[in-house]
Amino acid sequence: MSRPSDHFDSPTPAETSIPAGFENKPGKPGRRGKQGTGGDGDITQPRLGLVGYLRWFWRQLSSMRTALFLLLMLALAAVPGSLVPQRSSDPNGVTQYFVDNKTLAPILDSFQLFSVYTSIWFSSIYLLLFISLIGCVIPRTKHHLDALRTPPPKTPARLARLGGFTTRTVGEPASTADAASRPASSAAVIESARKLLKKSGYRVATFTDANSVSVSAERGYARETGNLVFHIGLVGILLTVGIGGGFGYAGQRVVVEGQTFVNTLLAYDSFNPGRFFTDSALAPFTIKLDRFQATYETQATRSFGMPLDYEASVSTTEGGVPNASTIKVNDPLSIGNSSIYLLGNGYAPTITVKDPTGNVVFTDSVPFLPQDANLTSLGVVKITDGLASQLGLIGFFYPTQDKTASGMSISTYPDAQYPVLSLNVYQGSLGLDTGIPTSVYSLNVDSMKKLTGIQTDLPSIELKPGESAQLPNGLGSVTFDNVKRFASFDVHHDPTSGWVLFFAIAVMGGLLTSLFIPRRRLWVKALEQDDGTIVLEYAGLARGDDPKLEDAVTDLTTRHSAAIAAVAPANPQATLGDSSTNPVGALSGTKNP
Amino acid sequence: MTQALEQYSVILIYSAMAVYALAFIGFALDLAKRSSAVKSENMAAGSGSSAGVAFVGQNTGSGRSSATALAERPTAVDAATATAAAAKGTGVGTGRGGASASDESGQRSMTLRLGVTMTVLAFVLQLGAVVLRGIAAGRVPWANMYEFSITGSLLIVAVFLVILLREDLRFLGTFITGLVLVLLGISTVNYYVAISPLPPALQSVWLVIHVFVASLGTAFFAMGFALSTAQLLQNRRETGVEGGRGLARFLNFRLLKTLPDSVRLENLAYRINIVGFAFWTFTLMAGAVWAERAWGRYWGWDTKEVWTFIIWTIYAGYIHARATKGWRGSRSAWLAIIGFAAVLFNFGVVNIFFKGLHTYSGL
Ligand code: HEM
Numbered sequence: 001m002s003r004p005s006d007h008f009d010s011p012t013p014a015e016t017s018i019p020a021g022f023e024n025k026p027g028k029p030g031r032r033g034k035q036g037t038g039g040d041g042d043i044t045q046p047r048l049g050l051v052g053y054l055r056w057f058w059r060q061l062s063s064m065r066t067a068l069f070l071l072l073m074l075a076l077a078a079v080p081g082s083l084v085p086q087r088s089s090d091p092n093g094v095t096q097y098f099v100d101n102k103t104l105a106p107i108l109d110s111f112q113l114f115s116v117y118t119s120i121w122f123s124s125i126y127l128l129l130f131i132s133l134i135g136c137v138i139p140r141t142k143h144h145l146d147a148l149r150t151p152p153p154k155t156p157a158r159l160a161r162l163g164g165f166t167t168r169t170v171g172e173p174a175s176t177a178d179a180a181s182r183p184a185s186s187a188a189v190i191e192s193a194r195k196l197l198k199k200s201g202y203r204v205a206t207f208t209d210a211n212s213v214s215v216s217a218e219r220g221y222a223r224e225t226g227n228l229v230f231h232i233g234l235v236g237i238l239l240t241v242g243i244g245g246g247f248g249y250a251g252q253r254v255v256v257e258g259q260t261f262v263n264t265l266l267a268y269d270s271f272n273p274g275r276f277f278t279d280s281a282l283a284p285f286t287i288k289l290d291r292f293q294a295t296y297e298t299q300a301t302r303s304f305g306m307p308l309d310y311e312a313s314v315s316t317t318e319g320g321v322p323n324a325s326t327i328k329v330n331d332p333l334s335i336g337n338s339s340i341y342l343l344g345n346g347y348a349p350t351i352t353v354k355d356p357t358g359n360v361v362f363t364d365s366v367p368f369l370p371q372d373a374n375l376t377s378l379g380v381v382k383i384t385d386g387l388a389s390q391l392g393l394i395g396f397f398y399p400t401q402d403k404t405a406s407g408m409s410i411s412t413y414p415d416a417q418y419p420v421l422s423l424n425v426y427q428g429s430l431g432l433d434t435g436i437p438t439s440v441y442s443l444n445v446d447s448m449k450k451l452t453g454i455q456t457d458l459p460s461i462e463l464k465p466g467e468s469a470q471l472p473n474g475l476g477s478v479t480f481d482n483v484k485r486f487a488s489f490d491v492h493h494d495p496t497s498g499w500v501l502f503f504a505i506a507v508m509g510g511l512l513t514s515l516f517i518p519r520r521r522l523w524v525k526a527l528e529q530d531d532g533t534i535v536l537e538y539a540g541l542a543r544g545d546d547p548k549l550e551d552a553v554t555d556l557t558t559r560h561s562a563a564i565a566a567v568a569p570a571n572p573q574a575t576l577g578d579s580s581t582n583p584v585g586a587l588s589g590t591k592n593p
Numbered sequence: 594m595t596q597a598l599e600q601y602s603v604i605l606i607y608s609a610m611a612v613y614a615l616a617f618i619g620f621a622l623d624l625a626k627r628s629s630a631v632k633s634e635n636m637a638a639g640s641g642s643s644a645g646v647a648f649v650g651q652n653t654g655s656g657r658s659s660a661t662a663l664a665e666r667p668t669a670v671d672a673a674t675a676t677a678a679a680a681k682g683t684g685v686g687t688g689r690g691g692a693s694a695s696d697e698s699g700q701r702s703m704t705l706r707l708g709v710t711m712t713v714l715a716f717v718l719q720l721g722a723v724v725l726r727g728i729a730a731g732r733v734p735w736a737n738m739y740e741f742s743i744t745g746s747l748l749i750v751a752v753f754l755v756i757l758l759r760e761d762l763r764f765l766g767t768f769i770t771g772l773v774l775v776l777l778g779i780s781t782v783n784y785y786v787a788i789s790p791l792p793p794a795l796q797s798v799w800l801v802i803h804v805f806v807a808s809l810g811t812a813f814f815a816m817g818f819a820l821s822t823a824q825l826l827q828n829r830r831e832t833g834v835e836g837g838r839g840l841a842r843f844l845n846f847r848l849l850k851t852l853p854d855s856v857r858l859e860n861l862a863y864r865i866n867i868v869g870f871a872f873w874t875f876t877l878m879a880g881a882v883w884a885e886r887a888w889g890r891y892w893g894w895d896t897k898e899v900w901t902f903i904i905w906t907i908y909a910g911y912i913h914a915r916a917t918k919g920w921r922g923s924r925s926a927w928l929a930i931i932g933f934a935a936v937l938f939n940f941g942v943v944n945i946f947f948k949g950l951h952t953y954s955g956l
Contacts (some may be wrong), residue, residue: 064917075906303789329793492889
């Protein structure tokens with residue numbers, strides 16, 4: 001079995017004379033019933049026992065219809081993942097979805113709709129598809145390897161019903177020609193056709209029978225090779241992603257200017273190891289962010305303030321060797337076995353809090369999360385110890401502050417031209433001892449009291465770099481020392497990507513070969529007539545889509561005629577008769593249905 | 594300077610739209626004439642066999658083909674020469690037999706030629722608009738929704754015109770010019786944005802490659818879609834009871850009679866769709882390479898990635914369907930149509946309403 005039994009090849013002429021290997025296979029009796037469109041032929045077969053059923057099941061699974069069905073199911077199954085936020089790509093979206101849709105979310109969750117692409121149902125579809133694919137490809141590969149070693153099959157008895165059928169007559173009828181003007185022997189004529197075809201890249205074989213000599217030629221084996229490479233490449237991609245992906249990891253880390261990141265598990269803000277990850281996969285390197293530079297549009301008024309370029313200048317050490325490099329968006333840094341990507345950036349105001357006696361209880365550059373295009377940023381400072389009570393600060397940072405008519409602060413430009421930090425102070429319990437993990441970027445104010453800002457007696461504390469202010473209730477003081485940039489880096493290690501690329505290129509190459517290289521057979525048959533002339537028949541057969549089949553036959557006919565004519569001058573009376581008067585010729589040009 | 598160029602670009606787009614509208618009218622008149630021409634012919638000659646009609650249809654128009662295939666078929670030769678004569682040597686003759694119809698055929702070729710000429714003219718105008726936009730922006734003109742739309746629709750027309758050089762598919766002119774008009778209309782009204790510099794995320798050669806190839810693939814899918822639709826209608830006519838039903842009846846089959854038969858349409862659709870599929874496969878891979886470069890992972894099931902995958906899978910299904918018994922013909926045509934619907938959805942809906950990393954629509 002070369003192809004699935006329900007594989008539909010290019011339409012073949014209704015007539016019988018189709019060489020083996022080209023008909024739509026009806027299936028081998030005893031092993032498989034007619035599967036055709038009915039598909040249930042096997043039910044009427046003699047019972048074959050467990051093995052028989054397994055075999056039947058396997059054939060069903062590796063049939064074209066199953067593959068088609070699974071492909072369409074896969075397309076359908078991928079849709080919900082784009083409608084509902086996914087844990088893998090948008091975890092915050094999922095959290096928000098649960099808040100917004102309190103009843104619906106758990107139901108969707110029970111169907112794994114927040115992790116569609118790793119869900120049981122999605123996985124089963126593609127696993128079945130790939131099992132089907134393997135079941136389909138193995139026998140085809142075997143068959144194809146055989147075919148590559150087999151010469152083209154015997155010329156069909158009747159060519160008249162095949163594609164582009166054309167005839168030509170060589171030589172004059174015996175009545176008008178003497179023996180000397182006899183055309184070249186049919187063997188010689190066929191030999192010249194054989195050479196022509198061979199030169200055009202066809203694989204050829206000549207056949208002789210009682211009344212004819214013929215050459216049978218085939219080309220385009222690469223079409224099937226390409227198809228197999230394509231499908232095997234898909235399996236390759238799946239396997240490398242599925243297995244190899246488990247050895248990689250991805251981690252995120254925010255680094256403020258001046259800070260150094262050491263590639264250890266603890267240094268990451270978040271970390272997603274692959275299934276087979278071990279600590280030893282972390283290559284030992286360090287990265288210090290020397291400087292982060294953002295360039296914004298300052299010329300064009302309409303796009304004023306749009307980012308033009310981000311560049312992180314870093315000092316790295318790897319195996320004790322120091323180095324300086326830059327990391328940009330779309331231009332990662334390779335170090336160790338990993339790549340470092342620049343995915344985000346923002347401001348990290350350096351904030352110092354002192355107790356009433358002037359002892360520093362907190363000082364750090366705190367990354368603030370950008371909220372809009374002009375980098376209005378939001379951040380949180382939590383002071384657990386050292387003051388009379390726990391303190392939380394919610395800060396807004398405006399790189400270039402301005403006030404609206406209503407007195408609200410906004411940022412009007414993303415660069416730090418007129419930086420202002422505005423702080424709301426909360427006093428009470430930070431809730432850190434409840435054991436529930438909390439984010440450094442959010443403050444739970446449930447058991448805290450707001451001391452400054454809207455709805456309090458005091459305005460928010462507003463500081464420019466270098467300024468200090470007293471905290472309310474005599475708690476101490478807060479200083480905005482300066483502001484630094486931070487960069488958020490993604491560190492990825494993926495041992496598979498090279499292989500995936502390799503298979504992807506194989507898939508692409510296989511696809512192009514398989515879609516655009518025509519596979520066809522051509523035949524030239526010489527029939528010696530009683531009157532001494534030779535009738536030449538030309539025909540072709542396409543396998544798969546082949547818009548140029550008829551052109552190919554025509555072209556062969558022309559070139560062959562020219563080749564014979566080139567020999568003919570030695571034999572001036574040998575002429576080529578056009579077949580338009582030949583009754584058989586009236587059929588030529590008929591298209592295959 | 595930049596602003597002036599940008600203005601000229603917009604003016605050119607509007608001019609192109611006006612000319613496309615003329616082309617649309619030309620093509621539409623042709624379709625109308627086809628109906629009436631066939632009607633009068635039917636009254637004169639009775640309904641001809643659809644196979645005969647199709648036969649002539651496939652061999653005229655390309656000019657080169659009639660030589661060998663038709664040389665030995667006296668009747669077909671007559672028909673072909675008659676039509677060709679009627680078409681005044683332009684290689685038109687979108688095939689029906691019967692010299693009685695040569696009058697309509699002559700008029701038809703006029704409107705058809707008008708349609709093609711106007712399309713070429715509009716194409717040149719639009720090309721100018723796209724190039725000016727690119728020059729004004731100092732980068733490739735496909736970095737936001739508006740720019741995708743003008744470049745993508747330009748490519749649709751380009752693909753259409755190039756295919757016209759090889760196959761007489763002018764009967765699709767109404768669809769193509771109509772589609773491009775709608776796309777241009779929507780994008781100038783809803784998506785227009787002033788030129789802005791490329792954000793760092795888009796500063797990559799992959800923007801040039803990935804987006805361009807995606808648009809090219811879309812252009813082929815659009816043609817394939819039109820052909821598959823024609824195929825379905827034609828198939829209804831061929832298999833339907835005399836008189837037919839539904840849409841095919843509304844067209845009263847007359848127009849359809851002047852088109853290639855459904856098998857021929859299916860083959861054409863297939864050939865064009867597989868080119869689109871090859872481009873789409875490349876788009877998907879180039880996208881993955883870019884994602885790996887920009888975000889550190891080649892695949893993350895981002896919404897846009899999901900839809901690119903869905904489209905790819907549907908068309909893979911289409912190609913399979915063509916090779917599966919019982920699925921060739923109308924069923925596979927439906928898959929091509931669904932595939933193109935997904936392409937439009939991906940462009941028009943996913944880009945704008947779905948949340949994801951690909952928020953570069955510029956809106
Ligand atoms: C991951 C799933 C699959 C995908 C994405 C896929 C995709 C494709 C594509 C794009 C083609 C056309 C290009 C070419 O010929 O190389 C094709 C052809 C083909 N596929 Fe698959 N395929 C899949 C699974 C299968 C399976 C399971 C079978 C076996 C039942 C199969 C059998 C075939 C055959 C026989 C052809 C040649 C069709 C023809 O004669 O035109 N494929 N496939």
